[in-house]
Amino acid sequence: MTTVLPSRNNVIAFVPAHNEEDIIRSTIESILTQTVKVDVLVISDNSTDNTAGIVRSIAATDNRVNLIETVGNKFKKSGALNAAYENVDLNSYDYVLSVDGDTVIAPDLVEQALIEFQLDPLLGAVCSRAGVVKQETNGFFEKLVYHWQYVEYAEFDRSRVSQDRGIKVAHGMCTVYKVKAIKAVMQKRIDTGKVDCTVYDVHNITEDYELTMTLKELGYHTASGFGMLAWTDVPLKLNELWKQRVRWLRGGLDTLWEHGWNKSTRKDILNAGFFWIMLAFQILLLHYAFYDIVTGVYHPNWIFLLVMILMYVDSVYTLRYVQNPSNWDYLVRITFIPQIFYAWFTIAQLVYAYYLFLFKPNQDW
DSSP states (O other): OOOOBBOSEEEEEEEEEEEEETTHHHHHHHHTTTSSSSEEEEEEEOSSSSSHHHHHHHHHTTTTTEEEEESSSHHHHHHHHHHHHTBGGGGOOSSSEEOTTEEOOTTTTTHHHHHHHHTTHHHHEEEEEOEEOOOOOOOOHHHHHHHHHHHHHHHHHHHHHHOOOOOOOOOOOOOOHHHHHHHHHHHHHHHHHTTSSSSSTTTOOOOHHHHHHHHHHOEEEEEEETTEEEEEOOOOOOHHHHHHHHHHHHHHHHHHHHHHSSTTTHHHHHHHHHHHHHHHHHHHHHHHHHHHHHHHOOOOOOOOHHHHHHHHHHHGGGGGGOSSSHHHHHHHHHHHHHHHHHHHHHHHHHHHHHHHHHHHHHHOO
C-alpha cells in the first residue's frame, strides 16, 4: 500500500541512507536550515545501525521530516529513491532535491537551484558543486588517497564549466530536479515497458548518469549550479576507491550501450573512443622513455616533453577550482609524481571497466 505524504512546501528532499548514523543528523539539519523551506523524506535503505532511530528523533520535533524504511530492496540506491517517489504525491511539489545520506549542503543551496530554474525554463536538473568534507586519515597513504580525491572533485567541477547546459552527469550526491521533468521520465519508463523503474533504472548501476541521459533525450537541459555548495565523504582505502570508480565507469558504459548513438550520447561515445587513442599514445611515449633507460642513451623527444609539460600545467591549473586548498592539495599536484601514479590508477580502472562491460554482463552493485 502506498503512503502519500501531505504537501507543506514547494520542495521535497529525498535522502537515501544506508547505515549513515554518523552523519545523517548533519545531513538532515543542513536541509532543514535552508533559506527556502524544504520537506524531508529519508529512506533508510536496509540499515542495520541507528540511522532510522536518529531520523525518528528528529521527526518527533520537526513535522517536515518523514521516514520510510525499505524492506528487501535489492536495487540499492535506485530502489530506495524509487520507493520515495512511490510514497510521495508529486503533484504537491515543483522540485525534488536528491541528496545522499553522507552529504551536507550549504544553507542557500536550494535557493541557488531555484534561481537556476528561473533562468532556464528548459532546465530539468541542476547539481551542486562536488565538495569533499574534511575527514580524519590514518597514516600517510590514507592522507594521500584523500587529497587525490579532494583535488579530483574540483576537477569534476572544472569539467562542468565547459559542459554548460548539457553536463554529462547531474550527480547523485546532490541534485535538484524539476518535478515536470521527473514526470516526463516516469512516462517514458512506462512507454518503454520499464514498469519496475519508477524514475531510476534499477538495472543500471550508475543511476544518476542514466537519469541524466534520459532527461537530455527528453529535451531537458542539465547543468551545475556553481553557487550550490555541497560536501560528501570519500573512500580512504584504495580497494574501496577502486570498487567505487569501476562501478561508475562500468555503469557509464552500460548506459551508452543501452541508449545507443543519438544527439545526447554521441559526445560521450566519442570520448570513450578517444580514451583508447590517448592511451595508445601514452604507451608509445612510455616505450621510448623506457628504451632510453634500458639502452642508457638519451634521445631528446620533444613530443614527450611537450605532453608532460601540458599535463603538468593542466594538473596544477585545477587547483584554481579547489575549495579551501591545503598544503597537501598543492603537494599532490605541484610535485606531479603522485598525480602521475593516480592518473595511471584511473586508467587501470577504466580498462578494467571495459573488461567487465565486454565479458561480465551481469554487473552488480
